Amino acid sequence: MEPAPLNISAYVVLSAILFAMGALGVLIRRNAILVFMSVELMLNAANLALIAFARFYNQMDGQILVFFVMTVAAAEVAVGLALIVVIFRTRRSINIDELSRLKD
Amino acid sequence: MEVFDLVPLIVFIPIAGLLLNAWIGRYLSEKGIAWIACGAAGLSFLVAVALGLGLAGGSEGKIVPIVDWIKLPAVGVDIPWAMRVDTLSVTMMLAVAGVGTLIHIYAVGYMHGDARFGRFFIYMNLFLASMLLLVTGNNFLVLFVGWELVGLCSFLLIGFWLHRDAPDPETGIIGGIKNTNAAKKAFIVNRVGDFGFILAILLIWWTFGTLDFGPIQGAAHAAGHEEVAAGEVHEAAPESAPGGEAVAPVTPEGVCQPTGEGVFPMAEAFMAAGCNVKLGSAEVPIGTLIVVVTLLMLVGVTGKSAQIPLFVWLPDAMAGPTPVSALIHAATMVTAGVYLVTRNNVLYEAARGVNILPFGLSPPDIVALVGAITAFMAGTIAVAQWDIKRVLAYSTISQLGFMVAAVGLGGYVAGMFHLVTHAFFKALLFLAAGSVIHGVEHGAHHAHEHGTHEARTFGYREGVLDPQDMRNMGGLRRRMPVTFWVYVIGALALAGIFPFAGFWSKDEILLDAFLRGSEYGDPTGWLVLILLIGAAAFTAFYMGRQVFMIFFGAPRTQAAGHASENPPIMTYPLIVLAALSTLGGLLNVPGLHPFGTWLEQSVPHAHTADFNVLLALVALAIAGVAVALAVVIYYMRPALTSDGLDRLQRPLGPLWTFLHRKWLWDEAYHNAVIRPFNALGGLLAHLDVRYLRDGLDQGLYGGFNRIAAFLGGDFDLGIIDRVVNGVGRVTQQLAGQARHLQTGYVRNYALSVMLGVLAVLLILLLPLLFGQ
């Protein structure tokens, strides 16, 4: 089966921009939830790339992988939010800059 | 079994004696110990006599191997324990064991009552064994063992009274410490000499592939050397190895090829062939090598025989008990250097013809000059000493100078002859001096018990009497008649007065110098002759001074006044020695020269010059004048001035002080050697701790810790943090969010990851970019 004509580079560039934005978010944000959301953005940038490539190659592999990523992301959300809740209970804050007890 | 096979006994008997005393000595009385020790010495002497008779009977002597020692078969190193019986070694054995036995007997009386009586005799036997090993060894290394062991015994015996806690009269140093220092000095200075000797031995092995002296030459062989004069290169090199096969001494490349015969025959053969010696990667002409070897040996000689510049230990060695001074530091050990040169006469004579040193000097010339200068210098110093033993010590150095000069001049017979006669009369003088000291000490005890107080003593700080200071004596002639007479005989023999032993032997030395100057036209000979005659004059003068100061005039202290003669066990050996000192000259009586003939068997270059009446008369006249001067100065008037000074002290002024302080040798050494040595040692130790230990280690360790702390603290959290912060700031500004300059840690870590990502991508992708 011939791959459908698709301007793949546009998708890749878009996903890369999304990924970079997510990474920047992680670097800049102080709110733990926002940081986590930025990570989700990075994952979804990857998903976008995967879907694009799957379409490009016209096969299932990439799409299946996307499902895995989404599932895992859901699991991460569950754990991450739980942890953030716990932290909030103890500290009354989810500012990650205040998480600096552990250092040399 | 030949009589010569007994030779190991001469060493083993004293060793057995000392082991016996060490094992059971503590259960024995002084008498038992003395019997064992003196018995051992006496038996050794008997063995020596037996060997001597065997040789005199016309046999050639023998090399007696005992057991392997250092043997590395793969490379041909084979240095066995082996002993050599020839006329030279037997001469030494007779002198050592004979005089040694007498001194052992004397010491029984002298050491009576000493807390460590037994140990003293253990050391004495050990010395005897070591000295006999030295003279009987058939190779350089065994000789060296004896050489060092006698040094050890010297060390032990000088330091024998190491626990004395009375302060030394002269210096105020605690006696034991002074003895200890003297002992150490002796050992260490001797080691400096040994340093030269051992290097010589190493060179000898690499030249000849063996350290054995060589086969004992028969009388015929010795005769063959008769005409060989010094300075000529020897022709009659043996061409065959012991196996009978002809072995050329030289390889086609002109390299000396050892034939396994022994050092001396090979040395002659090599010199004749003029080959080169392969030493490591270098090649050296044989002549050069022999010059080096003989000069290195001379270093050893100056150490052991107390020559310039290493003589400084001998005067200090007088801190030991007097029998030790007599045996070791006068009669036997210190003559080892003379023996060494004589034993190596082949090498020295070979070196005489090699002209590579400045001023046209050859090693034997240097030996002769060292000896002559030493003889002169020590003679002058002896004039200005107060201590009875110190005078004798410098006298010994001076006489050793005579012997060394003699062997340096090629007068091996004369040197050995003087060695033997000197052993007699110097042992006699020391023992008699010991007798004097003993007597004065007794007198002091006696005076003390009777409550008499010394009006005035010399050499003391707090009115304690020094029994060795001649100023505290005087008039002992009547109190100690036997001692007086034997002392006078010894003094006359030493001064070289006819017909005592010293006259004959010293005359032969002067004659050798004279002949060297006149017959060979060697200016060294004249120089040596002048120095030696001067030394002889000083000898006669200071012996006269000593005799008059001790025995004549009025007693200058109560102790001298109450001195008493010693028991027979001390005086009998003196009488025997006195007899020997009187008659010893007969050994090599002019005309017959039995000693010279005897030595020719083992000393190829031995030669005896005929008696020269004129020279003898001149020498005698000079000695007579010197004695007369002493009579005038020290006998005609009281020996000391009224304020306790020597008669010459004022007239000579600074010169006296210069002589009294031994030409300032000790001061010079102290400033030139010991102080820098100590300072450098201290400095190195300081540097070692400061820089290598504390500096380097602590620096490394501390520096490391600092780096670790820096990386762990400042770097990981500081620099990286700061870089990360900086990058973070830039990122934030780029994002238009400049509000929060302070970033939190999690973000820093994330940024670190991010930077890592960038770096990894860069590394992986950059080649791609440049590749395309």
Add this chain to the structure above:
Amino acid sequence: MELPTLQDLNLAVTLPSMGLALWACVVLAVGLFLPERRRHWNLVLSLGGIVALFLYNLTLFDLPADRQSAFLGMYRADNFTAFVNLIALVTAFFGVLMAYEYLKRTHIDRGEYYPLLLISTSGAMLMGASGDLAVLFVALELLSIPLYIMSGLRRPNAASEESALKYFLLGAFSSAFLVYGVALVYGAAGSTDLSEIFHRVNAGLILDQGLLLAGAGLMLVGLGFKVAAVPFHMWTPDVYQGAPTAVTGYMSVGAKLGGFAGLLRVFIVALPAVSGAGDATGWQDTIALIAALTMILGNVVAIAQRDVKRMLGYSSIAHAGYILMGAAAAGSPDVRDFAVSASLFYLLAYAFTNLGAFAVTVAIEKDDATNPQLDDFNGLSKTRPVLALAMALFMLSLTGIPPTAGVVGKFFLFQAAVNAGMVWLALIGVITSVVSAFYYLRIVVNMYLREGPGEAQAQRSFLGVAVGLAAVGTFVLGVAPVLFLDLAQRAVLVALGG
């Protein structure tokens, strides 16, 4: 397209990892109903499962070629997998054993611990077994997510919670890189199957070289984070310090094992020739550089630490560097097999040694939630000689002094590096080994050469067994390495059909 039959799935060979995950569910379910005084059943069940699977796993070595693949090639059941399983099960065994009493006395005795640990272990095993990038990613998360939870298990405790959140946020961040890397590699090669990727790359059938390299680099970042390689290491000391000690102990080996298993699997099987430039592979130099930095930074910074767990954290970074050296050496085709077996052997040696060291640290730790400090070891050799002896053995092993597993392992790793022509890397390795003696010896000094109370908390039973077994393992691997070397040597990696 035919549907695969059950037989094609070849489920039996996946049992060690799959079974462990399932068994974790059983333990979890049982644990819910266990009354307080029956809590030890958690331990019994967990250990029972681990031991049973361990024994079963031994039968999985040297499977016939047709049985070496499951789930249609997504799961690889070769010797590499079996060996990784072996290490993982050992790790889990110790993780359970040293936690039991510790959890009780620090009042965090939650039933979840055991299933979480088992699931995490199965994730580690799965990483080694992955034949597909999808499996790799899932396995990575399976390994990581339980660890995030376990780190925060001690609550309410600010340090523990903080470490959990830090670990979680950074872990998620790094997995995002991995995922993106997977996406790029997929984009470049058109497949997520490792063997398929290899074939495509080898045949030059790739979309874009840059895409592939970037993908490989991003995957390296994700995996490097797991193994705590510099510069992705910064979470390590903080998390080690904050997490409960038993968890730290397990994590220090388990996470690293998973990371390395994945790293080796991906880079050796799928991307051995990623640069296409002959025998030298593009990622080899990168890994070598990371290895060097990791060894240097880990060892040097560890010196400045006073907190034992923090020190062991940096120590674990350093050891990651040593194993990375093996991974880098594995980039050279001639050395590949040797380097892989050396790395695996070192992982096993490290598992015994480091778990032992953590077990002793657990024993030292006081109940008052303070972290053990170096001074807490003072005088231990007098109060608890056997414990001190074991700890000394572990420290020697970590330093690389005979007769321990550590020296043999390091020897092989260095040998691999030298063999691959990376003498400079081996040089850094040996020099940093000396540096490491500084801080490892410090514990020995405190135990033996200093006076002090040095009292261990009084558990002798399970923890003691853990320490003892770890010590025996450390020693036996040191004097008779051949017992496991043989297995490690067979655990070579090749692309199937390649």
Add this chain to the structure above:
Amino acid sequence: MENTPISLTTIVTFLPIAGLIVVLFINREREDIIRWVTLGTAVITFLASLGMVAAFDASNPGLQLETYYNWIPGFNISYHVAVDGLSMLLVLLTTFIMPLAVLASFDPIKERVKLYYCMLLLIETAMLGVFVTQDLFLFYIFWEFTLVPMYFLIGIWGSENRVYAAIKFFLYTMAGSILMLLAILWLGVNGDTFNLPTLLEKLASGALVFPEGVEVLLFIGFFAAFAVKVPLWPFHSWLPDAHYEAPTAGSVILAGVLLKLGTYGFVRFNLPLFPQASIDLAPVVAALAVIGILYGAWVSYAQKDVKKLVAYSSVSHLGFVMLGIFALNAQGVQGGIMQMVNHGLSTGGLFLLVGMLYERRHTKLMADFGGIWKVMPLFGALSLIIVLSSMGLPGLNGFVGEFTILLGSMGSNFLAVGFTVFAAVGVILAAVYMLYMFGKVYMGPVIHPENERLPGLDWKEVAVLVPLIIMIFWIGLYPTPFFGMMDSSVDALVTPYTAPGGSVTAAPELAPAPVAAGEAASVGLAPGY
């Protein structure tokens, strides 16, 4: 190679471990039983090593009493132990010193007795292992392992600064040996085996050739490990601390055996493996050795503390050993090995003496003694013999070694005469510092009243010293059997170095040298000769 049955070498090496296992099962309160079991083990090991001597054929230059076991198959690592002429004497030295060290510990060691004797037994096996092993990997294992027990011996039972000294000892020697590890790895990887004889065969047959410049690097790798251990100047600065702080037995083992691991390493590895590098670097190593001789002596002399003095003297003595080894001829190497043994006996003895003094007065400062000879006559006499032996008095052991070494260095094809001359100056200096010590401690009057009533030697102390003295005399007077043990092996070892006609010996049948020995040796006689 086929596996071989267990030989006596293996048995001797691991006998101490057997003893250790027994000791482990003894209650730690039963200190006397522990002591005696340890002593018994050490003595049995010694007797077993005598059995090795009986089975040893000195005329065979090759390996004997071999055990070969394919230890880690596939990794080219074997358990391969054997003795030859190079190691036999050192094995004997080890087994001889150990009972003395054990016995000397009976009274001084009161704390943690069980651990102490375990460490002694461990180190014995480790040291024996180093001497007998023929596999580079195994060698490295034993080599590194010697650090551990010695570290504890210094660190637990040492004096005030023990921790510092122990750590320093450990790090220094480990740092040195780590470069050797790299060299070993290079050889193992490129030679495809870690078995030393096989490697040598490959080198000889040309199956393994060093690339340009690599030989020197490998030499330096081994050199680093051995030079630190010896210790060669200027790598010595760990030694005074370690010696000073160690307990008596520790110092005895350290001086007696442990330092010889380094010198032995040079003989066993550097010389046969890297002939060209050895030749090229011989003047450098010898220069360091000679500096060490003089420096060690000088620094010894400046010490105020007996034990420090003895410690620094080791630097001087081992300089002689190194000089002998790098003379690269049979005389030098045989002298070097002999001197290793001699130094073990003499300096080991000196440390025992210092320990005995310390037990009585709890000080090691020379100023606190004086006149000890009078107070303890027997002790004084025995001390004198050991001091003289250390000084190299002819007739005692030290001289035999030093003379043979100097003989070797004087005729070395690769060393200038100056080396020998300066080394001989060291002989003078040895007398200076030794007599300085002897004078301060033993001679002179008793200055300090505390010293007036010191107890004499007890039977244990006599039993420790007398065997040493016997050996001192034996080697000094009749070393032939000892030289005979190593003669053929050393000859085989130095064959590549002995250029034809390069030395004037009575053995012209020496094999021609494949190495361009003459080129490397550029040094001639000192000027003026």
